[in-house]
Amino acid sequence: MRLRALLDTDALGLKLLGGEDELDRSVRGVMTTDLRDPSRYLSGGELVLSGLAWRRDAADSEPFVRILVQAGVAALAAGEAELGSVPEDLVVACARHRLPLFAVHESVAFATITEHVVRQVSGERAGDLAAVVDRHRRMMTSGPAGGGPDVVLDLLGSDLDLRAWVLSPTGRPVAGPKDAGPALPAEVCGKLAAEHLAATRAGRRAPHRVPLGGTTYSLFPVRGSGHPPATGAAGRAPQAAGPGRDVRETVLSDWLLVVEADAGDWAEERLDLLYGVTQLIAVERDRRDAARTVRRRLAQEVLELVQTGAAPAEIAARLRVAAPVLLPGLGAAPHWQVVVARVEWEDDEAETGPVAQTLLEEILVDPLATGPEHSDRIAVAHTGGEAVALVPLPAVSTEHDGSEAGVLADALLESVREPLSAGLDGDGRVTLGVSAAVHSAEGLRGALEEARHARRVAAARAGRVCAAGHQELASHVLLLPFVPDDVRRAFTARLLDPLRDYDRRHRAELIPTLEAFLDSDGSWTRCATRLHLHVNTLRYRVGRIEQLTGRDLSRLEDKLDFFLALRMS
The missing domain is CATH 3.30.450.30 (Dynein light chain 2a, cytoplasmic)
Structure with missing residues (x-):
């Protein structure tokens, strides 16, 4: 801002005592000081506010003003509260060095002047930056140089x-x-x-x-x-989102x-x-x-070939065409994984495929990846309300220790569950399914069906954001998505509600004990060690579970029923 603008605001209580010809100077900031030598804290362009506590007699004004001028300040504003008026010796010194001088009325706080100047200076800088932003926008719109x-x-x-x-x-x-x-x-x-x-x-x-x-x-x-x-x-x-938009x-x-x-x-x-x-x-x-348009189109073409039962040789030929786009710089033919996603809203018949497509592209970006964006190697198509991703894996599908490489359902879920649950806000769901890696076009159809079924397993679970991987498609889990909801709820309530009620009343932890017992394959010693319990305490708890449910945990059939009830709860 300009010094001249300070006189246009009556609320600042400023009176010009000298320097009329210098009012076009720019003010970059404000500093309040009563030091005899404040030069170490000045960088130039400041409006200096002073209560004149540094002045002991008339001889002090000249050196003080000289220090301010040498530091390149814009002006001095002297408060009248301490001395009743601005001393004449200070007026003379400022006139000699052509330093604009303002008197500040005793009713005006220095903080009021500081706040006004900072606000104005910030606004001016914002206006300058807005012009830069506008130029940058035009550069980005017109070409890649932004x-x-x-x-x-x-x-x-x-x-x-x-x-x-x-x-x-x-x-x-x-x-x-x-x-x-x-x-x-x-x-x-x-x-x-x-x-x-x-x-x-x-x-x-x-x-x-x-x-x-x-x-x-x-x-x-x-x-x-x-x-x-x-x-x-x-x-x-x-x-x-705009009129008529959801x-x-x-x-x-x-x-x-x-x-x-x-x-x-x-x-x-x-x-x-x-x-x-x-x-x-x-x-x-x-x-x-x-x-992403080209990658999406390639994925759509491959998906249509897989879904229509095209010959593996035709699918392989299309993948060879896609490889330079999906695998820039990697060269070798990869293994592939398929990831399926669906976004669903309650009481909404609209197609959600495009939404799921954009979201799946985002979910599959590795936040730790460096160099080219990881999504440059992911092709996502959509059909109906479902998004399907082809994820190339340049490495083998398993490490030497047998651990799984590539996309893992649990990792996907962990990275997105909290924010997406907030966006779904009680009336939406996102479900994800992940296939195992396949090393040829012949395996893509099976991988697609595997990912879709894993997604159905995820959809059978409670929660706004759920995911399942191929590792979870054991024989007993395959049946769960196809059991009607009311049957699942009744089965689960019949077995587990007595235990939940007992835990609620007595804090007995029967449900965690049951889970640990089944995970330990019925081994009393391993389960007691896992729960940090004495074996006799564990036997008492298991006995209470059997008494409340009428089941026998030494029988395979009852163990399986409990296992399924816990998985469906």
Whole structure:
């Protein structure tokens, strides 16, 4: 801001005592001091506020003013509260060194002046940065030279001292500033994504402010052009998905901009700037979506061949065509895994395949991967309400110790359960199924059916976000998804409700004991060791289980019934 603007605000109580010809100087900040020599704390361009406690006699004014001028300050504002008026010797010294001098009325606090100047300076810097953001947007729109959202996040840090990150709906970091301190911890990212999805489903107006670990974060939604909202005042996007649009169409796919600051009392200019940044990031989101078009089409072609029973040789030929796109730089023919996902909403007949497709592409991105984005090696198609991913594995499907490599259902579930559950908000479900790895086109049809059946096993479980892998398709589990819900509930209640009621009244832990006993294959010693119990205590608990249920845990049939009831509960 200019010095001249300080005189336009009556509430500041400033009176110009000298330096009329210097009022076009720029003010970069404010410093309050009563030190005789404050030079070590000055960097130039400040409005210096002083109560004159440094002045003992008239001889002190000249050296004080000389120090300020040498430091390059913009002006001096002297308070009248201490001496009743600004001493003439100070007026003369400032005139000699051409330093603008203001008198501050005793009724005005220095904090009032500081707050006003900082707010104005921040607004000016935000306006300058907004122009930079606009230029960057045009560069990204017209060609590949923009540099991505990281550049704008760096500008937010350097010009407005704002640390900011872009997160996916599952909490995966998409972009962040360089050299801005430690990255956001994964746990924080997941919680912020969950808060964003929950606020979006609840229809709360952005930015969403989230206190977390002593820090307040402000969350701004990033919406791509595939689902553009109308703009509100000052170009700001409204918070709803738009007239006639259902927020569930995009809630599981929108990115979010996280700013490490409380935007609750921000000026309109700064809020508008941040919404401009979200529009710029949306351009990058659209660019990445466009880059996936070829991979999606290849996956769709392969899926259609597999589903229609095409010859393995024809499928293999199509995979060879797809390999340069799906496996850039890897060369060798991979093994393949199939992952199936479905998004379902209660009382909703709309097709959810495209939503599941976008979400599955996001879920399968490895958050620890470096170099080219991991999703560049994933092709996701959709058919009806189902998304199907072909995941190439350049390595063998099992390690030397027999452990499973590639995509694991439990790992997928762990990374996305918390945020997605918040976005589903009680009326939606996401279910995932993962096949074993296959090493040829002949195995893809079986892998697809295996992944689909694993997803049905996941759907038979309780919870908003569920996943199952091929390891869980044992013979007894294969039957569970096809048992009617009311039959499953009745069977489970008949066996387990007496134990739950007893645990609730006596805190006897009969259910955990039953689970451990079955997991230990009925071994008293192993089970007692696992539960840190004496064997006699374990025998008492098992006896109580048998008494309450009328079953005998030495009989294979009763063990199997309990096992199935626990799996279905």
